[in-house]
Amino acid sequence: MIQKSYTKQFITLFFVLAMVFLVSIGLGSVAIPIDEIIAVLLGNNSSKSSWSTIILHFRLPKAITAMLVGSGLSIAGLLMQTLFKNPLAGPFVLGISSGASLGVAILILGAGIFGGVLTTISLSSWGLAIASSIGAALVLFAVLITANKVRNTMSILIIGLMFGTVTSAIISVFTFFSNADKIQQFVFWGFGSLGNLSWNEILIFFTIYLIAIINLIGIIKPLNSLLIGENYAKSLGINIKKNRNIILLITSLLTGVITAFAGPIAFIGLAVPHITKLVFKTSDHKILLPAVTILGAIILLVCDIVAQLPTSEFTLPINAVTSLIGAPVVIWLLVRKKKIYI
Amino acid sequence: MSSSVKNSIETKNLHIGYQQKKSVLTIQKNINIQLYKGEFVGILGKNGIGKSTLLRTLTGVQDSISGEVFIQGINIQSHSLKELSSLISLVLTERLPESQLTVYELVALGRQPYTNWIGRLEKKDKEKINWALEQTETMSLANRHFNELSDGQLQRVLIARALAQDTQIILLDEPTAHLDMHHTIKIFKLLKKLSKETKKTIIITTHEVNLAINSADQLILLTDKEVVAGNKKVLIERNSFNHLFSSEIVNFNASLEQFIVTKEL
Numbered sequence: 001m002i003q004k005s006y007t008k009q010f011i012t013l014f015f016v017l018a019m020v021f022l023v024s025i026g027l028g029s030v031a032i033p034i035d036e037i038i039a040v041l042l043g044n045n046s047s048k049s050s051w052s053t054i055i056l057h058f059r060l061p062k063a064i065t066a067m068l069v070g071s072g073l074s075i076a077g078l079l080m081q082t083l084f085k086n087p088l089a090g091p092f093v094l095g096i097s098s099g100a101s102l103g104v105a106i107l108i109l110g111a112g113i114f115g116g117v118l119t120t121i122s123l124s125s126w127g128l129a130i131a132s133s134i135g136a137a138l139v140l141f142a143v144l145i146t147a148n149k150v151r152n153t154m155s156i157l158i159i160g161l162m163f164g165t166v167t168s169a170i171i172s173v174f175t176f177f178s179n180a181d182k183i184q185q186f187v188f189w190g191f192g193s194l195g196n197l198s199w200n201e202i203l204i205f206f207t208i209y210l211i212a213i214i215n216l217i218g219i220i221k222p223l224n225s226l227l228i229g230e231n232y233a234k235s236l237g238i239n240i241k242k243n244r245n246i247i248l249l250i251t252s253l254l255t256g257v258i259t260a261f262a263g264p265i266a267f268i269g270l271a272v273p274h275i276t277k278l279v280f281k282t283s284d285h286k287i288l289l290p291a292v293t294i295l296g297a298i299i300l301l302v303c304d305i306v307a308q309l310p311t312s313e314f315t316l317p318i319n320a321v322t323s324l325i326g327a328p329v330v331i332w333l334l335v336r337k338k339k340i341y342i
Numbered sequence: 343m344s345s346s347v348k349n350s351i352e353t354k355n356l357h358i359g360y361q362q363k364k365s366v367l368t369i370q371k372n373i374n375i376q377l378y379k380g381e382f383v384g385i386l387g388k389n390g391i392g393k394s395t396l397l398r399t400l401t402g403v404q405d406s407i408s409g410e411v412f413i414q415g416i417n418i419q420s421h422s423l424k425e426l427s428s429l430i431s432l433v434l435t436e437r438l439p440e441s442q443l444t445v446y447e448l449v450a451l452g453r454q455p456y457t458n459w460i461g462r463l464e465k466k467d468k469e470k471i472n473w474a475l476e477q478t479e480t481m482s483l484a485n486r487h488f489n490e491l492s493d494g495q496l497q498r499v500l501i502a503r504a505l506a507q508d509t510q511i512i513l514l515d516e517p518t519a520h521l522d523m524h525h526t527i528k529i530f531k532l533l534k535k536l537s538k539e540t541k542k543t544i545i546i547t548t549h550e551v552n553l554a555i556n557s558a559d560q561l562i563l564l565t566d567k568e569v570v571a572g573n574k575k576v577l578i579e580r581n582s583f584n585h586l587f588s589s590e591i592v593n594f595n596a597s598l599e600q601f602i603v604t605k606e607l
Contacts, residue, residue, distance in 0.1 A: 085439040236454040237427030283441040
């Protein structure tokens with residue numbers, strides 16, 4: 001009895017994902033008919049060779065990046081909300097995104113101030129990715145060490161916020177001493193971007209994403225027991241420390257790699273888990289994890305479609321679009337439902 | 343080392359308290375108790391006397407200062423967390439985080455020590471869950487979200503979760519703290535009945551002294567002087583109840599077998 005089936009919802013989600021994916025590839029400054037898109041995606045030639053190039057080298061990598069970023073941030077957000085028993089938690093609160101930003105700030109802004117080697121590195125896109133990964137990893141490392149010294153999860157949440165504040169402050173200091181050019185370059189990175197990845201970079205992205213997902217499958221049961229609090233979870237035989245470290249590791253891997261390749265994308269990590277919980281009306285991670293994965297991919301694809309301002313030459317910053325679309329949606333859902341859950 | 347397996351819980355010269363970096367804060371000393379299968383046990387004492395500390399020490403959540411705790415004849419420290427999860431289940435006072443778990447899902451979490459890596463419920467698990475829901479008369483609530491329940495209903499659901507965990511021992515920390523008289527008595531009756539029918543050892547901490555005195559098989563009294571355990575008769579003979587509270591406000595009346603307020607308020 002009682003075990004609800006979610007097959008219908010999942011079929012709908014997959015269908016929507018496929019549609020949004022095709023639309024995302026079809027739209028852009030050059031309009032490409034849908035049958036041509038499907039032909040190219042299936043490995044055939046399109047009637048214009050430029051269409052194949054546009055799809056395979058620009059739009060497909062961008063759509064895949066959008067899906068990885070959207071689902072990765074949503075998973076990270078869900079994990080944080082469950083671990084911290086706090087609906088406000090998200091990948092940003094641990095300070096990991098700020099750490100990544102700091103890495104990039106040191107590289108871009110530091111190049112202007114200190115010059116030398118930094119200038120050479122800051123000109124390559126790989127330099128940025130590596131710098132933000134190191135920044136994210138360092139903050140993660142600091143959080144992991146403190147997490148093992150502090151028992152209380154709320155304290156870790158606050159420590160994460162403090163790390164975020166400190167890194168933001170350091171960035172402000174760097175900004176103060178930088179010239180307009182460098183500040184502009186840093187601000188542009190902060191807008192977020194899904195379109196700059198080569199297939200090689202996507203492969204690295206996907207590998208790290210996959211490692212995180214594999215670890216995720218093993219902690220579904222502990223995650224569900226954490227829903228009733230750490231003391232009950234412990235009495236059910238769950239090793240809290242070990243599982244907490246796994247959760248922090250997965251979150252940091254995902255947030256680190258995403259910020260490295262796509263910039264600090266706001267809102268998704270906080271909002272998608274809430275939208276999913278409101279739609280599915282469950283707290284069971286067996287359902288929630290796959291659901292946020294698909295819904296996160298859909299929502300970021302939609303944001304990307306909007307950002308491209310269909311048929312125009314301009315592209316809006318993705319980071320602005322995610323907040324502009326997402327925040328009102330969440331506010332509307334909450335006002336209507338009146339309650340927010342972890 | 344090992345003691346009789348008829349004992350569910352036994353302590354030997356147990357000192358409880360908190361171990362800080364350099365100092366040791368001992369709250370109660372020389373606790374020697376033996377709790378048996380099928381017993382309904384009440385832990386009584388005024389606020390701050392160490393009831394919850396004792397409960398936590400008995401479950402292994404907190405280390406003792408010295409002395410030993412035996413669970414079914416084996417030292418608690420030799421049990422792994424995993425083993426303990428099939429020996430002791432808990433009902434705590436802390437509020438559950440706000441989630442969308444249904445009553446059924448909440449009770450089903452009690453099966454975690456027995457389910458596979460992803461928590462799949464087999465036939466036996468479902469039978470245990472249904473049995474626990476029936477015992478606590480919460481079957482009709484199964485599809486509701488737990489956060490819609492009244493305090494009395496929620497308490498019965500939490501007891502169902504502990505029952506589903508299928509342990510010899512159930513410890514409850516102030517299970518009637520937020521309940522009115524009617525629901526308090528209902529919970530006491532339920533726990534007493536469960537201890538008799540399932541032969542489980544059910545231990546509660548409570549401030550409902552009169553109810554506990556007249557329903558528990560064994561009482562553990564935590565006073566400023568000492569910790570004493572025994573049934574009602576023995577404790578009355580030894581005048582132990584007189585040390586529970588300071589006597590100018592409440593007094594134990596031996597002939598009525600209950601505490602009464604000394605003067606008009």
